[in-house]
Amino acid sequence: MPAPPSRSVDVTLVSEWNDGHPRPFQDSLVGEEPLEIRVGGEPLSVTMRTPGNDFELAAGFLYTEGLIQLREQILSLGAAETGVEPGSRGNVVEAQLDPEISLQLERTRRNFFSSSSCGICGKASIDAVRLRTLQAPNADFRVSAATLYSLPDILRGSQAIFGRTGGLHAAALFSASGEMTVAREDVGRHNAVDKAIGWALLENRVPLRDSILLVSGRGGFEIIQKAIVAGIPMVASVSAPSSLAVRLARELRLTLVGFLRDRRFVVYAGEDRILPVG
């Protein structure tokens, strides 16, 4: 039996139980399939993602994880076949990188299991992000509280799949005046962020010195890390950040906003970038 093709939404017959009794119900499900990212023919990472915008996801992953710093270091992105099953088509992205990057990656790979043991603590995690950061986030960036309040509704209005299935995370980039430049959805929060930032990278818009990143879920350490590496000065989420996310944002001078909903938000770091109303 060949595997079904990769899709971003599947429709299936299920059963809805209201007050203890079932009835048939057509439901839309968020697509989820593994994606392998290969560099120079060698597997680098496998992630469970919602099919679609896979080149952006691969480009964003390579960039926010610090493997590349510039658009030009990606020589090509292509869909590869695993060569094992017909159903695997479309689930592998092959990247050709600048030869110098490939060499460096080869060294990292060889040392992976011996080097990852040093520095397993929050401070070391923050220092690792600091090393990958090319410049401090834009200190002159300003956003009014009124603009921040408006962002979640704009994002929700753009979420094609989310409205139908309720099972997706979203990430979007906005200008200081609240214009949305890109929105991406995925079963994985990190993937949604990588797709949005990967889009910007492929469009030669990085570093994102004048952008707000809005995420639909929680603001964890890895989301803040990706934002800082991409030069984004402000991250907002509709839910809570973690302790390490707040420490990272404070130490690297990023503005971190949480619980953004119903004309309320909480500022955890970098409050000087937010302007009061009136």
Place this chain on the structure above:
Amino acid sequence: MPAPPSRSVDVTLVSEWNDGHPRPFQDSLVGEEPLEIRVGGEPLSVTMRTPGNDFELAAGFLYTEGLIQLREQILSLGAAETGVEPGSRGNVVEAQLDPEISLQLERTRRNFFSSSSCGICGKASIDAVRLRTLQAPNADFRVSAATLYSLPDILRGSQAIFGRTGGLHAAALFSASGEMTVAREDVGRHNAVDKAIGWALLENRVPLRDSILLVSGRGGFEIIQKAIVAGIPMVASVSAPSSLAVRLARELRLTLVGFLRDRRFVVYAGEDRILPVG
């Protein structure tokens, strides 16, 4: 500056903006720190987790990822130091496993980058879980719809941290009659599940042939995979499952319930295990 110790909750002074104006506010943040799991002195995995129940997390990870099948294969679990910084204390768990398992792991490690390229598609992902599954989920397990409706409130009542911070995922195990046997919270959904199942493993309660797993978030592929490996016959979530999670549950005969809230739920697989009311 030494890193602060690992904690499950941090309190910090932040700023709350209501209707465009700030005021100071004491907030509780969910703790997040990296945890490294080592086997036989070699690093196996690093995950961002909420400190606490780390032995359970390590045991659950080893078990649900298919590295071990029995409690007895874990010879010991201990806290290790990285030897690099003082702050790293408490963020490394060292597991000593049955020598045969360690040997097998060594082989897997050596082949990691060459072997992971075969079979990157949903079908291959499902087949991989099938290979790790020791027996089919309990076909005689039955739960009434009324019991299912009651579970989210019981879990919420037990969530010590979640109530204060809003930033945590929860996972709990229940009996068929709705008694909660364990609940665990974490910044990572997978970690909350690994902690709950790891507790059961360390208590010699696996396979969990008579248990329901309830998760606070979405029912993705990896959650269902962990449940199946642990022998759990029913997974319920308060949100939507993904397409691949539904395919996996249907093929391996697990009961999968989504959108469990307000006397309503949707059954995506294995409906024969649910009894109507009255």
